[in-house]
Amino acid sequence: MKILLAILAITGLALTLIPAILVFTGKIEFATHKQLMFAGFLLWFAVAPFWMKEGGA
């Protein structure tokens, strides 16, 4: 469970940062980056509290 929470939480952070790098390198559109960032925001705040409770961060 702890590993799953860690993977999801880190995915949330990855969705926050990586799309921006892909916009910079011209791989994705600016609008897509915003949508993925929003998904990352939701994922992080939905999962990280439980992950931190488990002592993961």
Next chain:
Amino acid sequence: MILDKLSARLEEVQEFEKERVPASKFKRWRSFLGMYAGEHTAGTEFVIGPLFVAHGVAAGDLVFGLLAGNILAVLSWAFLCAPIAVRERITLYYKLEKICGRNLTTLYNLVNALMFCFLAGSMIAVSATAVGIPFNLPMAKLDDWLPHSFSWVLIVLVVGFVTTLIATLGYNQVSRVANLAAPWMILVFLAAAIAVLPELGLTKAGDFWHVANEKIWTGIPREGQSKFTFWHVMFFAWFCNMAMHIGMADMSVLRYAKKANAGLASAGGMFVGHYFAWLASGILYAVFLQKNQNSAEFAPGPIAYYAAGVAGAACVIIAGWTTANPTIYRAGLAIQAIMPKSKTWKVTLIVGLITTTAACFPALVMRLLDFVALSGLVLMPMGAIIFIDFWVFPKLGLKSNLAELRQMRWNWAAALTWFLTLGTCLAINKSMGIEIFFLGLPGWFVAVLLYIGLSYILQPGKTAKG
């Protein structure tokens, strides 16, 4: 009744207020690294970075000024504040009571609380710029000082009310949300800045310096703004947290450190929040200016929303809220130290009302650099007093902790040092035209000389008095 229970829980936070921190509670320096990084990546960063752009800082001046200033800030934490914190292991307020006496500490608390109110007010205003996006709220301009519309006041009042209510009900939850948000917020700053770089014409990392000079930190101030140089940036970066390091407020935090080297952990805050976040928010503002034909509007919410969408606006709200909330709470504690019998939640509510009223005035945001510099300067002399009292007085044969020793409620040497130092700084400012950002350095030496001199005059042969 519920409020009473919650109030009791709030008061649990006040650990070891009048005693040394026991060894079992000591923390390693790594604990402070994350704390500092989180605390200094906050709502203010959305304002300070853009204000540097508005003040026409050149790219080189910013990059190297921040480097030098942040190193000096870290050294101030490590070599001025932390060594005393780990030797004394008591709060700043208790230390001040021992040196200055209860009444002078009360005055310090009042001033401190007022500064906290204004800082929290600016953060409420920052959050309101993001909350107002769906309502097409007209945003304040760089030269606005007074409330510019009814809808602005209304949204600020709502944000202020909610922030105050949460601060009143639960500090612990806010602290948890702040910890939760910290790593995410840091990445939002970074990601938003990276994503908008192509809009400035930057598509290769190697061209960054050229674009930075030509389109971001151009060296040309916006209309009505003063010109900032390397020295402004360096001194601002060094002194923006002056109250905490040279002013010794972080004694209360670093007293939990196992060793004084924990002061170096402040680098986590300085080089994440006060370096990359300031650079990132400056980039966002440059894009906003380019997109909006150099609009005079200055609103972190729409700027972040443009660069990072809903996540960006949410980041501004959360950053503002997680900064404003503990600040209101701290202001409440400072006032409660003056009125110990009053309930924490009542004091916090009153502080929240003052804060929310202040937040209606855009001047708090537009002049944030000046305000931050002023608050550090005003509280700095007490840090100089503690430093000299602790390290120098024993060598000079003067009494340390005089107020405790002689049961004094007002130490005139300390009081006059505080007032005369600020008076001298004001005189330097007015007569020589030296800006507020630079006054902390001469001010510290003035405070040191005054405290030693006045103590020589006022200490010998005096008997105990109340």
